[in-house]
Amino acid sequence: MAQYIVGNWKMNGTKAEAEALAFTLAAKAKDVSGPLPHVVLCPSYPYLVPVLKILEGSTLESGAQDCSPEANGAFTGDVSVSQLSNIGCTYVIVGHSERRHHHLEPNALIRQKAEAVIRGKLKPIICIGETEEEYRAGKCFSVLSEKLEACLPSSCVHSDILIAYEPVWAIGTGLTPSLEEVEKVMSFLKERLRTHIPEGDLVPTLYGGSVNAANARLFLTLPYVDGLLVGGASLRADDFWHIIMATERQEP
Ligand code: PGA
Numbered sequence: 001m002a003q004y005i006v007g008n009w010k011m012n013g014t015k016a017e018a019e020a021l022a023f024t025l026a027a028k029a030k031d032v033s034g035p036l037p038h039v040v041l042c043p044s045y046p047y048l049v050p051v052l053k054i055l056e057g058s059t060l061e062s063g064a065q066d067c068s069p070e071a072n073g074a075f076t077g078d079v080s081v082s083q084l085s086n087i088g089c090t091y092v093i094v095g096h097s098e099r100r101h102h103h104l105e106p107n108a109l110i111r112q113k114a115e116a117v118i119r120g121k122l123k124p125i126i127c128i129g130e131t132e133e134e135y136r137a138g139k140c141f142s143v144l145s146e147k148l149e150a151c152l153p154s155s156c157v158h159s160d161i162l163i164a165y166e167p168v169w170a171i172g173t174g175l176t177p178s179l180e181e182v183e184k185v186m187s188f189l190k191e192r193l194r195t196h197i198p199e200g201d202l203v204p205t206l207y208g209g210s211v212n213a214a215n216a217r218l219f220l221t222l223p224y225v226d227g228l229l230v231g232g233a234s235l236r237a238d239d240f241w242h243i244i245m246a247t248e249r250q251e252p
Pocket of ligand 1: 008166170171172173208209210211229230231232233
């Protein structure tokens with residue numbers, strides 16, 4: 001399965017910085033002769049258009065960090081999937097823990113967003129993860145199972161979606177679960193996906209949370225890890241490029 005490296009730039013940087021980052025990555029990608037993983041850059045809304053312009057003719061793609069579940073109309077401040085599709089976006093992150101926390105987004109809304117993304121022929125990257133409290137209480141698997149079931153779009157096929165496992169306590173903290181824990185969770189998610197979706201184990205499952213240039217390869221070589229969702233390290237061209245190069249395409 002092709003691997004995915006997704007950069008979530010969050011609410012960072014200026015237009016010039018976003019353009020410079022996209023430009024550097026696109027230039028590096030052009031110099032690669034072999035296949036690259038799917039690389040998806042997710043800048044803030046105002047920088048999507050300039051970043052997409054720079055990515056024209058490149059294999060790098062772009063995604064939004066969120067979307068509205070609504071098609072159009074009086075929804076001040078929101079952005080629809082058709083608007084994202086219209087400018088050339090191909091992915092949308094939904095259910096990121098920062099949206100769940102700061103905007104109190106419930107699973108039902110995240111599911112509606114994911115369904116809207118699929119209707120618009122884009123791909124949702126659906127994020128799920130346990131909090132530190134849930135992790136400590138040994139509830140990781142039950143929480144993930146519940147969130148997955150509640151967020152999965154109805155009647156989707158395996159090629160419609162991506163799932164990102166992001167432990168909330170690992171995001172931006174420098175902490176990560178052990179490799180063994182990640183492998184167990186990812187294997188569990190594949191098994192749960194199989195019960196919900198025909199050939200559900202073919203849904204790409206990404207790990208996210210304090211991924212950096214030094215640990216990326218360790219996660220990427222684990223079974224059931226089909227890619228990475230990267231926050232902080234995706235803002236540094238050299239680090240993010242290192243992470244892209246850590247995918248299996250580099251295997252001897
Ligand atoms: P981080 O963020 O890599 O900075 O931990 C990951 C994310 O929020 O997607």
